Amino acid sequence: MAISKEEVQHVAHLARLEFSEEDLERFTRELSGILEYMAKLSEVDTSGVEPTYNALRLENRFREDQVQASFPPEEILSNAPEREGSSFVVPRVIRS
């Protein structure tokens, strides 16, 4: 199962990644190889088989919605690459 360079570029955009031309060629080659190996799965008959998302088959566990202490804003902001007062700073999103 081969994947095209255009597809790789599209997936990169979805994943918010970008690649140089050289890396793009390499990733296209490597991903095609890996996907070819994955195609092995089509040998398996899975008709009527339920998918598993939790091996112990745990269902949702609910608890009371109670107010508990949260982290002080200062501690949470201490790792921010850029901040202003008690806010995270991001590049402008809305054009003026």
Place this chain on the structure above:
Amino acid sequence: MEHRSLLEWRESLRRREISARELVEYYLERIRRLDPKIKAYLTVCEEEARRQAQEADRRLSAGEDLPLLGVPLAIKDNICTRGVRTTCASRILENFVPPYDATVIERLKAAGAILLGKTNLDEFAMGSSTENSAFFPTRNPWDTERVPGGSSGGSAAAVAADLCAGALGSDTGGSIRQPASFCGVVGFKPTYGRVSRYGLVAFASSLDQIGPLTRTVADTALLLQVIGGPDERDTTSWPEPQPDYLAELEKPLSPLRLGIPKEAFGEGLSSEVRRVLEEALREAEKLGHEIREVSLPHLEYALPAYYIIAPAEASSNLARYDGVKYGFRAQGRDLIDMYKKTRSRGFGAEVKRRIMLGTYALSAGYYEAFYRKASQVRTLIIRDFEEAFRQADLILMPASPTPAFRLGEKTDDPLKMYLSDIYTIPVNMAGLPGLSLPVGFTENRLPVNLQIIGPQLADALVLAFGRALEAALALDLKPPLE
């Protein structure tokens, strides 16, 4: 004094034959002398460990009795430690200092343990050799030209070289058990949910599990006792209380039916590993257990299914690294460009490869063919194990198809590297407990481990059998370092 077990150190500390301060100095001296060669640690908490040791000595003199009081441990650097840098061996988290402790760290501290340092790993735990660390590769204490395995290679090497009394790692597809085999230490992946994942930096949430790496099975039981059990902050943690693992080890073991999956001893297994494992099986028979063949017909599909499920979950989990709340940020023209530049410079090649693979498998038009299909195959793998456990109490398999390989040997071919985990991945897929136990050596004196697998929640039985085999084999597991 070297290569003592954690339990032996604990006894010496209790009897006041050694102080916690002396024990910490013992390890700091070894780290200074040997770690430049091994490179197991990313961060050594020298001052903090000394301070904690003083506190432990004060409490020991006051007669306090805690399960790990004064015992210095190493922690894989994808487990959050309050105030201590937690990098996941990634540039993107190079300067991240967590404002909180993972549940396992909270529990270790409450039990009196000392945090000696944080160990190297493949970036975000993605890899099988620790060569994917953004900082430097770790070396195998048995042969420094070889890899320690991965992704918990730093923790495995630190235990093997006696650079800590014990360690924690994490295991998503074999990341505790495979490096334990390469380094000749005990490594245990508990049943999924036995140990809280709160504060473990998420890779593939339905597969990730924290576990111990130690010099003996009893040490593993002790660490598991402390870190395990239900946790409200992880809704996937198993709600029932855990058994008393150390007490279970003391009980006499009745004869067991040991299942050998024929699919796991075929093509792809190195002849040297096979020879060592077959000897171990004979030893198990001598102990009065019965060896019988079982079958895991979908074993060969576990690896391709895993390499869809794990990257799919990873692509979603790693979306949080966006250069906003923590970690590295690159400048960009606008928000999207900032995201792309931050992530492209912050992540290494293997992490990007898996994010791409996972994003592709989850994208419109491919979800059914890949992610859903793989999750159905996962069900079939679970059924295989359920069937096998009707005929056997435990299943024995290789922990790795080969002994430790050389640095650089597999870095050019991702698929070849992925095959290192062919025997460990099915166990994560089914959520089972798996113990990686040293059982012998190759002719070049590289360690080989056996993998002991139990049904879900049968962690205590796995450890009990492991301990019996460990005692019968009585191996000398000291690498030729000095």
